[in-house]
Structures are given as structure tokens and as C-alpha cells.
Amino acid sequence: MRSLLLAVSSFAWLVGSLGCTVDASSDPERVGRASAPIVNGTISVAGEDDSAVAVLNLPPGGGFNGACSGVLISQKIVLTARHCVARTQAGGIACTKDGRSISGGGVLSDYPAENLAIMTGPRIQFSRFGTAPRGTKVIHTGARNLCDNDIALVILDQPITDMPIAQLRLDGPPVEGENILAVGWGVSNDASTDYLRRRRSDIPIVKVGPASSSTGGGVGPHELQIGEGICSGDSGGPAYAMTTKAVLGVVSRGGNGYPATEEDPTYISCVDQEGYVTRNLYTRVDQYKDLILSAFAETGEEPWLEGGPDPRKKKFGEACGGGDDCRSALCLEAAGAKRCSELCADDACPDGYSCITIGEPAGGTKVCAPAAVQPAGDASGASGGCAVGGEPTGLVWPLGLALAAAAIVRGRRARRR
Template sequence: MTPKTLAIALLISPILAACGGADDDPEQWSAATQPIVGGEVDDQTTGAVGLALNVLDLFFFGHCSGSLIAPNVVLTAQHCVSLTDGESPSGGVICGETDFGMTAAGAAMRVTVEPVRPEADGPEFYKGTGQVRPAPGTDNLCGYDVALIILEGQGIGATKATPLVPRLEGPPAIGDTYVAIGYGNTDPEGGGSGTRMRIDGNTVTCTGLQCPLGSSIAASEWRGDAPTCSGDSGGPAIDAEGRVMGALSRGPSGCTSSIYGDVSAWKDFIIETTLEAAELGDIDPPYWAITGSSVPPPAASPGEDCIGLCTEGHVCARSLGKRICVPSCDEENPSCPSGQSCDLHAGGCVQPPPVPAVEDDSGCTASPTPSSGNGSAWLASLLALLSLRYRRRDHFISRPCRRACGRGSGPRRSLRNRVQW
């Protein structure tokens, strides 16, 4: 191992160490280490995703889980994207002492919808961007263990995955049931990670400040009895209506229960980031980011304007500059009505935009359709297009980040936090 490789390994070791178990003290909670024990393989919930890190192509490893809540936005735990300080000697979380440090470069993040997470980087993974958004507020882990990853471009298409809807209306109540999903270990002693597992019929046991004194649960968190384990961190808790109501934060040694970050507590942060991601990716935001409600609007009929659901056999997609209900299609069934083509990212049949006419120097419109005996018009059109192309280059603008591009961008208290991934 070269000194450079060793230095990088030492830098990422705090994240790996966080994946270890906590000691037997009930006040010690293990972060970044939450597999589903006693669950079953889930090859259907494509919105529950596996996370991995690619560190300068020198190290690649799967480490966490997450929820795809928009085509290019993933909800996960902040400790899956940031280093931590102030743990117990065994690596457990101590509320009030364990803090977040440097945030990893978003370009190192990888996301897969495959039920078995590949062990090497490749086309099955979607890349993150420089946009990794930790929950705003303090650096405390307890109560702030939530983060969003913005993916490259338009993200993951509708034919590859169905995003999950975040529950925005409020926290769960004691006794509510939920499904826990993650890519973590299936054995409390270690091993079996990398496969998407689920366990149904879990119950919320306490919420926020209603939890017993000394239970190390913040106001924006809740506790459940799902037997999650190492590697499930960041994975979703899905309520009875199919909405994500929690992002897994931590749990005790033995994988007997779980503490989740309450999704509804971060409603404004989630909506704001999702709207920005839609603008960055030039895609339409999900309906809940527009309405501010997890409750879907009434299903629209074919050809009608839409922001969410459509009647059976149709999807809401952008066609000719507006969102309307169009026939659905996919790679296996790409056929569309005459004059339409299958947009695999949207999963629907759309009309291609009309080819714009181009004016020559005399002000006359030149048609893109070949005409007989008029080569000069074609030459004028070609020169005009080339001119437009080079003028566009002059107007290429680089946007700065609206916020700090990761918590490592400013001065930190330790040498480690001045190193950039």
C-alpha cells in the first residue's frame, strides 16, 4: 500500500469504524451500522437504494442504504456522507458529544437500484454530484442525522426505479406499523450485507421527546422495534400508505431496535433541495414538492394537464412543453401512437419538439425540408446554425453553489478536516 493510498484509507476509516457495533452500555448507540435481521429479499421496492463510495478509484465499498425520493435525489443518513467525531471508545454514538465533521465529496457517492449491490463500480451505479446536502442546523449527530444526495443529470429514469414519496404531514404515532428496508448485514455478528432486505410488521415504540428520559432520542427522531443492523443506515421506514417516514440513524448492539430521523421534521429542507435538483437536472419536480403534501392529487385523464398521477396505463410526462398524461411505455414495450416516441426516462410516449425554422440573412425562412435546386439557401442555413453555436459558447455561465459545497469547505478544528475527498 502506497503512502497516498494509506492516507486515503486513514481518512475514510472513521466512516468505516462507524459501521462497527456499540458496546453493551444501553446509552451507547451504533451509527452507520444498521442490516435487516430475519427479513426477506426485496426485489420490488426499487425506490430503496444501496449506497457505495468510490474514493478516487482507489477504494470502492458499499456502506449504507437510502431512499430515492425524486429521480435525482436520494434521502439517507448524514453519517453516510460525513465523518463523525466524539464517539465512545467502541465507536458508539453519545448524544450531545458525537458531532459531524467533514462532508464527503458528492462525486464519490454511488447509488444503485439493483437488489444485490454490485461489488465494483460500473453502469449499475448512478453517480452523485458536488451537491451533498446535510441537514441544516448544528453538527450534532442526534437529531440531525439526515442528508440528501443530488445525482448527476436527470438521475434514475422511471423505467429503472419508482421514487418513494416522503411523508410530510407529521411524525408517526406510537403503535404505527412500518416496513424497514436496507442493504445491511443479515447476521448481528456480521456478514450477509449487500442484498436489499425488508421486514414487515414493525411498530413505532416512542416518538421524540415522548420517549423515556435517557433514551438518547431527539425531538426530530423516533424509535421502532425493527431489527436493523450494520449497513441499513439511511434506509427507509415505510408507513402503511407506502410513504417514507424515517431515515435510519442508529441502534443498539445486537440489532434489536432502531432510531430513525423523522422525515416530516425536515419538510422544508427536503422540498427546497428537491426543487433545486429538478432545476439542475432540467426535469419536473415530483408533485409533493409542488403541493407541499404527500397526498397525491386526483388522477388526471389522458391528455389532461397533470402534476402527479394519471389514470391506468398513462404517466405524467412533459410533452410539447407541458406536463400531460401520456401512454406509458418502457424498454420491453416501447411502442407508441403515431407521431410519438418512447421517452424511457419519463416512461411515457411523448411528441418530439418541432424542428425550428432558421432565417437566412435576407430574413426569409429556410425550411429544414430539402427543396429542389436551392443549394444557396441550405448554405445560408448552415452558416446561421454555426453562428448560433459559437454565440451560445460565449454565454456559457458557471454557477457557484448557493450554499457551502460541503462542510469541509471552511476551516475545521483538526488537520483531518482540511483534507478534501
Template sequence: MSKIWPFLLVNFWAKDNKRHSVDFCTFPSENLVKQGSKTARCMMLKKLSLTLLSVTMLAACGQQNTAEILSEDSQSAVIGGEKVEVGSRIMRSTVGLYDEGSGTLCTGTLISKELVLTAAHCVTPGSTHQLVFFTDDIKNMNAYNSRYAIKSLRHEDYERNRGRKYDTADIALVRIRGEYIPVGYAPAPIFADFQSLKKGSEVVVAGYGLSWAWGVKKGSGTLRTTKLKVGNARHGQNEILIDQSVKKGVCSGDSGGPAYIEKNGDLYLMGVTSRGDSLATPLTPKCFQFSIYSRVDAYLPWIKKTSALLLKDR
């Protein structure tokens, strides 16, 4: 089973409820990359180095507080989730993001043929080394199913809000090179009926991060999915809290990934993975309490404005 390099998880203290939260970014190992194609190795190994615990990687996780370093034996997808089948509805619009400069792995959602919606902490301003891949597993990445990002933009309020308990504006758009996406992929429609969501509403989440967070960790770079319940539909003005006490949910590597609402057989994009718990106990490992999502509908004006900026030179 592939290993994950030590990855930095950055905590901040939520004073009101004494919960720790963490951005869900992770770092793929060289062993994992070696299992992929020659093209993928050339692209991804170019920037991987032994200076893993550098300040650059800390910045890539999007926080400047205390860093928690997990062991080299830690491996990173959705905890307790099922592997997504090739050609499934979830795989159709869910993609991976790998930054060759920082070495971070995140998840995103295709919202147009050229735009991917993800978390702000997954994006390094000015980076020209971010790669978007369209595959069920990072090991299968090649020149056909991957695209370099041309440009990316974070929400302008993210830097100011990222240490807050609520409404961090942890959202970003990435424009990918070319107007053609691999066969079988299509943009996800946006879920606009937020008022219908309440505690207990079911959501479908997906990501390339940890498949197990206790003991042996599996599933490195594999797209997985599971169903969860809304814990608090109004976690601030623009966020939703998802209950992960059922010992499954999103974890490291799932940052920026989607939360879908299933309606009449179709999946609608409702949220973008922002952060989750990092306070482990002997009986409750991290990622087994909650996760927080940015509501896509709340950021629609920003998405429309930023999309126009990213595509204006097309």
C-alpha cells in the same frame, strides 16, 4: 458466503438510559466486489485498500468517539429480514450508496429522479466518489444500474448535534448524475400524518446491511426488508425509536435506509435510519434492542430548501 471487511462501529454513551448507540455503516469486502460485474469491480476496487482501519474510515462513519472493530469473519442486511424481490414496491425506491473514498456502504431512498435521501453520517462533505446503485444486490451492480453522485449536502446542524441522545439531524440529500433512473424505479411519497403514529404502529424497514447479528452473519450487500413496531413515536422532537427486541431489524449497512408506512396498499417514506444499540450481551447481540430514525416529515422544510440548492444549476 461473502465476507465483510472489519468495519468500524462508533459508540456514544447515552447517559440517561445507559444505552450505547451506533451509526449503521459498513465496509464491503474485496471478495464481495469480485462477485459483481467487471464494471462494478473497476468502480469499487479502485479505492479499496489494505489500509482499512484508517482515520478516513473512522470519519466516514460520522463519529469521533471510541471505535469498535469487528472481526474479518463478520459479514453484513436487515437482521431476520426477507430478501426483497426484484420489482417489488420496496425495491422501487430503495437504493444503495457506496463511497469509493471511504469504502462505506449505506442505504438511501429515492425521493425524486435525481435526489436520494439518506443519513448525514453516510455522506462525506466534498466527496466525488459516492456511487448510488439500483439493484437488489451489490454483486449485480453495473454501469446501467449505478450512478455517480454529483453533489451531496448534510443537514447544517448534524456536526453540532451528532453526539446528542436526541434529534441529531442525521439526514442528508444526494444528487445523482443524470435525469433518468433505471426502469422499475420511482420516488417514494412522503408520509405526512405523523400524529397517527403511536407505540405499536407497524413500519416496514429495508437496507443492504446484516441479515444476522449472532454467530454466522449472512446477507452481505443484499437488499432485505422486515416489519417492526414503533417503540416510542416521540423520541425527541424529530425522531422515532423502533423496537428491535423481536430479534430482527436494521444493523450495519442499513444506515440512511427507509422506514415505510403502508397505507391503502402503498408505501410512504416515514423515516431515515440513523443509529441503534451497540451494547451486546451474552444473551442480546447488538442490533437486537432498538433503532432510531429521523422523521422525514419533520425535515420537510430542510428537504425542500436543500433540493432547490442541489438542483439550481440543472
């Protein structure tokens, strides 16, 4: 398993932990190499970036054949780089800005899915190797070259239920100048290999493919480019949007073209040097929407789309104990039963439900309620409780309905009465 693609000759990036691509117009003397932990970053503590995971290659009979990074996008799906889950051609890889291969980057065969173990939390713990979730299937495009295709998904043999999942930006592209958060395991410029997760925030996107890079090389149509920030071991790790923390891409390759020697530290090719600017490439998720959705079809889960509701929460009409259980953050009590509801306008509710106003008509909240439930003329015969933003308010409505522990996600806050 490689964590980064390394460049070792003209137009060639060694397929390792991380790698960069160049096109035929690149300076043949300016090739780079890179592997993959976060450079000039900080330790990512528990609870901070817990959808980021380590992808380990653990062959039968014991042993540890390398590590990459990845991101949990459902309880049973890990998104990572293709070169993290496959044997690839030795030597360098060179690609054009339109995603074609110039040389190298060939994919030979996938690792057995069951060899891929997923480690959660901020530290890789060897004592957990035996119980870590394993792959049952690897999903990818089937392309035989990594150029513009360095992405894969691992279906797990057991759900990971104690960690958050990441949102995905599938319906729009990343934007040049947009800042990302890079998270992963890999080589740091403090030369440590302590198996800790690291992060670096506010890294600007330099190019969104297809594009030529001002520092040499091309950015494929399915890729984006940043500068310094990742190194060996970070391959497959997520680029989170700083504003929403939705995943924009996964680490493919990178480096600065510095002619490192055996005496140089491992991270030398991952940080800017005088005359050598670092280029790091990610494979974009929006360009692989259909591939990603095919993995969700395999597991029967739903993706968490950027800005949308958490798909692990309950849908409209399902039983709930409080607003935190519902995708809408609205749990409505009617006739002694609590069900997830949703905000509405006029009569825009599913069959069997009516859009009614809870509270004073001028300032109340419109929600979908069972059609048999109608607003009472006054508050004398009904009481209930409503929590907005997760806090109980003890409100009494002129209606036999209670919004139990509801947090209205659209930011509406009920006035205390």
C-alpha cells in the same frame, strides 16, 4: 463511511453504521452497539422495494470505503443519513431526549459528493461501480452534531428513470403503534454479507419523539424509535408506512447495549438478548420538510406526497396518450386531441374549461372539458371509448369525448352499458 452507530461506553454510541442515543438518566451499564442489515427479515426481490437503494463510498482511484442504505425520492434525489455522507467523530455519541448532545457525535467534514455512488436493484453489483449515478451535491442542515440531525440528501449527476420513487409523509407525524416496513443492506442474523437487499415488515413504532424510552435513553424531537429490525449497513434506509409505503424516516442508530466481545457474531447487538432490549432510532422526514423541499427546488422536481398523485405524470391540460399518463388518471379526447383532465364538481374547473357530465346525468362522471365542448342532445353523432381502472370498456357516450385508457383514481368505476 459508516452504516450504523455503535455504542461502546456509558451514554456513548459508536458512530458507525447505525447508532442509538441515550440521555443522562440511562443506565451506564446498558449501552449498545449496532451496525445495519435487516434482522429476522427476508430478501427483498426485484420489483418489491425498488425505491430503496445502496449508497456507496467509492473514492477516486478505485476502492470501496463502505456502504449505507438510502431511498430514491425523485429521479435525482436520494435521502439517507448524515453520518453516511460525512466523516464523524470517533468513539461514542450520547444525546438527550430533547436532541442535545451529551458527548460525541460530532460531524467533521462531508465526503466529496462525487465519491457517493448509488446502486439500484436488489443486489450490489461491483461490475456496475463505474457507471452508477454519482452525487453532485450533498444537502443537510449544517449541524455539527448528529444528535437529532442525522439526515441528508444527495443530488445525483444523472436521473434514475428505471426505478420507482417513494412517497413522503411530510405533512403529518408518524404515529406510535403504527407499523413500518424496514428495508436496507446490512448485517443479518444469519451472519451473511452477500450484498442483498432485505426487508422486514410490520415493525411497530414504539415511540415518537420527543420521548423517554422505557428501555433507557431518549428519543429526540426529530426521531422515532422501533425495536429489533435493523443492523449494520441499514443506516440511511427508509422506514416505509405499511399502509401507504410513504417514507416516515431514515435509519440513524441503534443497538441493545449487550456487552459483546470479539468472539460474538456481528449481529449480536442488533437482536434482543436476555436482559437487553434493542432500541433503534430513525430520523423523521416530517420534521425536515423544508430541508427536503430545498433539495427538490435544487433539481426542479416535485415530491410525491403521501396519498397524492405521482409527480412524474402529466398535469392537467398536458397532452396524453391514455389515463396512465396523467396524474388524475383521466385522459380526455376532444376535437381530435387528448389532454389530461380531472374530475370536477359543478363549475370548479380552470379558466377555459367547463364541468360537464359524461354519461347519464344521474350516474355520469363529471370532468373538466374545453369550454367549447358541450354535451350533445343524443348519442347519434358522437362516439368514444372510456377505460376505468385501466381496462377499455368500449362505452359510447352522447358526447364527442373519449376518456382514453383512464383509471379514475378516486375509485369511481363506470357501469358498462
